[in-house]
Amino acid sequence: xxxIETYQDLDAPAGMVWALLADFADIELWWPTDDEVVMIERVxxxxxxxxxxxxxxxxxxxxxxxERLDYQDPENLSYKLSIxxxxxxxxxxxxxxxxxxxxxxxxxxLNYRGEFTTLPGQAQEAEAFLRxxxxxxxxxxxxxxxxxQEAD
Numbered sequence: 729x730x731x732i733e734t735y736q737d738l739d740a741p742a743g744m745v746w747a748l749l750a751d752f753a754d755i756e757l758w759w760p761t762d763d764e765v766v767m768i769e770r771v772x773x774x775x776x777x778x779x780x781x782x783x784x785x786x787x788x789x790x791x792x793x794x795e796r797l798d799y800q801d802p803e804n805l806s807y808k809l810s811i812x813x814x815x816x817x818x819x820x821x822x823x824x825x826x827x828x829x830x831x832x833x834x835x836x837x838l839n840y841r842g843e844f845t846t847l848p849g850q851a852q853e854a855e856a857f858l859r860x861x862x863x864x865x866x867x868x869x870x871x872x873x874x875x876x877q878e879a880d
Contacts, residue, residue: 730851732858735839736866740873742828742836746805748872749826749838752780752797758872760864781812789816798823805829817857818850838869 738745748758753773761767767787774781778800783792791814799808806827811819822844829837840862846854 730844730846730855732842732844732855732862733840734859734862735837736870737831737835737837738866738870738873739835740870740877741834742805742830744873744876745828745836745838745869746802748869749807749828750800750802752800752807752809753782755782755784758868760868760871762871763864763867765860766864783813817854818847819854819857820845820847822858838866840865 751757753771753776756768756771759768769785769787771785772783772792774783778797781794781796783794785792793811793816794813796810796812797807798810799806801807804827806825808823808825810824811822815822822842824840824842826838826840829839831837842858842862844854844858
């Protein structure tokens with residue numbers, strides 16, 4: 729099993745970031761819209777709550793990336809998700825764990841750990857894909873938090 733651990737400090741309170749991530753169905757609320765690399769075209773939902781699957785159709789990609797919410801703990805600001813169905817970039821299995829730590833001055837740290845297996849010879853491609861997705865996630869959350877703070 730391969731693993732990536734990363735984090736991003738955000739200029740927003742932990743509760744604000746949690747509210748965005750905890751609404752698993754509404755990834756479009758915080759995914760960046762100003763990055764041509766991965767633009768969400770539409771999201772189709774299957775189920776609700778833990779077990780919900782969001783099928784994310786991105787512009788220029790032939791199949792959806794389907795993510796399932798496996799676990800959510802509002803008290804500890806943590807969650808797990810898996811990519812199910814057709815997996816991109818040579819991934820055979822993937823599960824991510826995210827958890828938010830409050831920091832001083834109304835800031836927080838989003839920690840993220842991805843565990844995955846790949847087709848033979850595709851570990852580097854899979855890791856590059858995942859790191860790019862994490863960077864977009866961090867960017868989009870920072871932008872969404874800034875919009876929310878400016879609206880207050």
